[in-house]
Amino acid sequence: MIRKIVVANRGEIARRVFRTCRELGVATVAVHSDADAGAPFVTEADQAIRLPGEAPADTYLRGDLIIEAARAAGADAVHPGYGFLSENAEFARAVEAAGLTWIGPAPDTIATMGSKIGAKRMMAAAGVPVLDADLATVTAADLPLLVKASAGGGGRGMRIVESLDRLAERVAHAEAEAASAFGDATVFAEPYLPTARHVEVQILADIHGAVWVLGDRDCSIQRRHQKVVEEAPAPHLAEPTRTALHAFARAAAEAVGYRGAGTVEFLVDRDRIFFLEMNTRLQVEHPVTECVTGLDLVALQIAVAEGRPLPGPAPALTGHAIEVRLYAEDPATGFTPQTGRVRTFDIPDHPGVRVDSAIEAGSEVGVHYDAMLAKIIVHAAGRDTAIRLLDGTLRRTRIHGVTTNLGLLRAVLTDDEFTAGRMHTTLLDERLDRWTAGPDPRAVAKAALAAALAQATRAAATAPVLGRIPAAWRNAAAAPRTRVYRRGPDRHTVTYASAGRRLVSDFVAGVDVTDVRGDQVVLSDGPVRETYRVTVSGSAVDVDGPHGSFGFDPVPTFTDPAETIAPGSLVAPMPAAVTAVAVEVGAVVRKGDPIVVLEAMKMRHTVTAPADGTVTGLTVSVGRQVVAGAVLAVIEEQP
Template identity: 40%
Template sequence: MFDKVLVANRGEIAVRVMRACEELGIDTVAVYSDADRNAGHVRYADEAYNVGPARAADSYLDQEAIVDAAEKAGADAIHPGYGFLAENADFAAKVEAADSVTWIGPTSDSMEQLGEKTKARKVMRGADVPIVPGTTDPVTDPEEVHEFGEEHGYPIAIKAEGGGGGRGMKVVRTEDEVEEQFESARREGEAYFDNDSVYLERYLERPRHIEVQIIADQHGNVRHLGERDCSLQRRHQKVIEEGPSPALSDALREEIGEAARQGVKASEYVNAGTVEFLVEDGEFFFLEVNTRIQVEHCVTEELTGIDIVKWQIQVAEGEELDFAQDDVELEGHAMEFRINAENAAEDFAPARGGTLDVYDPPGGIGVRLDDALRQGDDLVTDYDSMIAKLIVHGSNREECLTRGRRALAEYDIEGVVTIIPFHRVMLEDEAFVSGEHTTKYLDEHLDEERVAEAQEKWGSTEASSDDEEPVEREFTVEVNGKRFEVNLEERGEAATVPANANSGGQKPKPAGGSGGNGETVVDAEGETVSAEMQGTILDVRVEEGDEIQPGDVVCVLEAMKMENDVVASRGGTVTQVAVSEGESVDMGDVLVVVD
């Protein structure tokens, strides 16, 4: 058994992995950015190491820093969780090449073969698994998109090879959109996955999104653990997942499960993974393989009683699966609700900050909470918006829905806005309750008025302003990048720690914009266009002197795993461009000045 595992992730998934390690008698190591000094996963771990600034590219995506932390800590394995470097074959290879460190996941070769979509399509087609009509080689020129449209018609999905969850995917509905969407998909692929290769698929208009959980060991055993239905999505981002799917017959369920198992077996895949399918009009098509643990793996664990994360660790150690395919049974029904710090009444805008003044999660039979935050924690907005996952289990779907309504009503959060009111609306929504929704349902039929009413009725209150000075304060001190906690008692004025008091500390950000690189000086007259959230500038669409109209896109901002067009509210002449491509910005930073 491993002695010590470094978890190369943050938040609730890091805590989830650490809990599995704890039950297996394994010590845990956390890594954290400057923004996550006081994060829940850091508190939970046995030890923790700073790996860089808040920007993910300089911390959680810094491969050298993470491997170096593992070596400093004496960890003998690395678990990547999901997101960040979890599906990065180069990082897996780097860990595999490190002395005395084991990669907990599929091999780098398998990740390259199945993690890149065109290669995975070839593998599945070779295993007689149905695939959506599309290309099996990367597309490098917009002209190829035009040719595909002439042959197969529109709409067309342009997808990043390393993408997933809607990231790096653009839908082309007419030939006039080809060039813009082609470049946008490549840009997202490069920004998120360091891979600008894209491929094409026929875009299915109203499919169900079905995924099959698999686990495979080093002894040639491959098991599927049933399916999950992830059809309730907003802009290709899942919000509620459930299993088994209410849309599948028993015969189709068995056929899809076996197809997933055979496809993975043909690739000689090892460890946990998910094979995703689109189902429409009784037909199913292979979509992609996720070569990692999924956010919604908890649904399958509740249905089967199998701890997938533990098996990831045990398989990496060479253990053989101790259950046969016929032993896998799905008991009852389970649902997972993503508790995102977003305001569903404002187009799901991510929270800009806040403190958990009240955090009182639900409990009782059939209720599971995967989280990392606790009451009094500040919300970190530098990464994705998910702060917890609520999973409920019942003897059937009706009881599961009832239990979900009860648990969501019990979930008391104040100080940070969440989408709990949205979830409560969905559990009264006729299409969802009857199981008739598709992946397009929320984008086309969401009752925004009902959501606004729910937010007003059940929404979290704003963060309170409490000027009372605490008697005792906890500080973080770093020595050679390793985290230690120190408690100091205050007397009189609030205690402070100088910015340079620790070796890995985060220095104060200068006032103004420019992403902390220095104060933005607005030396032009006119109306400023500012960032509405923290993120990274992916593209600047204007130059000084350009004439623009109201609604024109001035730049593209990546935030919360999505591209966001920043538009001008008024027309005029661009008198100053205060940002450049690749620059990190904070909420309120000036981007462009228009006169």
């Protein structure tokens, strides 16, 4: 019987495992990096052990340190979560060699399925259809191709090839990225099917030969081959196709002698099915399967690891579940990672809504780890109801302090193609401009007006002198007051004035000020009354209203000359760590030459020279952390 578990992971999956352990009475141990010392998952564990350092290579990827931590805490089992070492066969073997219980499939199974090339061969032998292409004999008729890393996933080491003259270049780039990300440069190719759906099947097997097939999930809404929206069951699948998917998944599990929880992933191109890969771990999207089956997959993982049989036949599925991943990123700027302190994090608690979160109000989002903040999951009787419930939940979600993809998620849920179930793996790319168009400018303007009115009223109420004078009062009646706010690249100059004891504004046409009281502002947009809640936190102003949440940065009336950026300055597009500096002061560069390489949240970004010139300033070095907007280098352009 397992009594104490070390979770070799962090964030929301660590909290997820701890939750089940508490329900089972199992003691828990967190391991954490220095950057995560104050994270919620650390305080929720019964015990916590520090892994010195911040980078994953020094902490969560150090299997030896995690096993030492298990011994020090007196734990008898390790749960790997997902990512990091969860599909590392050598780590699994080391855990078992240390006398600990590995909560996952057998190490040999992980090794077999961890090689995508080897896995495809095994699946083909088991009668599971696979996609395949031989890089040595590719012709124009075989295009487009997708080159993929054999040892990993998540979009790393992956390149699309659409012309033969780019084949060698794309393969070389994929090999280099695969070697960097996974320590293995092996790549392979398969036909690229851009309009296929990504459908996966959840399996669960015990050591006594029982295999459960727990339905399917559609994960076709992806960006950079990473999933954004998942749902169970996969909508609008022909029943023969669904039956075949389940049969192939069972065949895959039986072929490899699987135990524990796992996922078999497929591409579905109309009625054609192709095996993609087998994930030998718990998936990020496992909550939607838990919702429609009523199972606790973590509890079942623990039971299987203890040697217990699965309890009877697999349960029937009930209802429909959808999950969205809330990321700290800005979709409008190429999904650049975002960092900062989370000032507000409030997701409505409603029947049918589940939140698996890595953060809470006050959490710091840094550059070291994955950008996912939380998963928001809903379960309802049918798909239409689930979509409406999830959209309503997101509309009422309040998150301030860090830019997220919340607006993109709402755009997906309300798009006709998604609601009709016509998804495929490139739909997000096709509709990216529409889904990242941003909120209605009028809605943003009303929120900015609410911010200005609330701040003006607050300033008048807290004034040390002349506190009885109305907000916005001026002795020059014709001159209104103004407040300027920055929201991303946009500026909003809000005008307002005092009319007796009331505030008035013509900043938004057709909108009247009905009431301003404390942090509450009521506006009338024609016959419609709208209530806004305004929170001032340090130098930021957060507004929550009927159209969502908006954060504004007040622009000071006077600017410090020291803050002016010199001409030719190259600035960081995102908070990140500097991983390479390609030039020195005095170097002559050409337009497009790499200058500095940044990395944040698994994303690598190369800052290049915008024009021919000479490097006259260099302010960063390898290993340094920079904030968004920080000057990296200065290039004096050639005349």
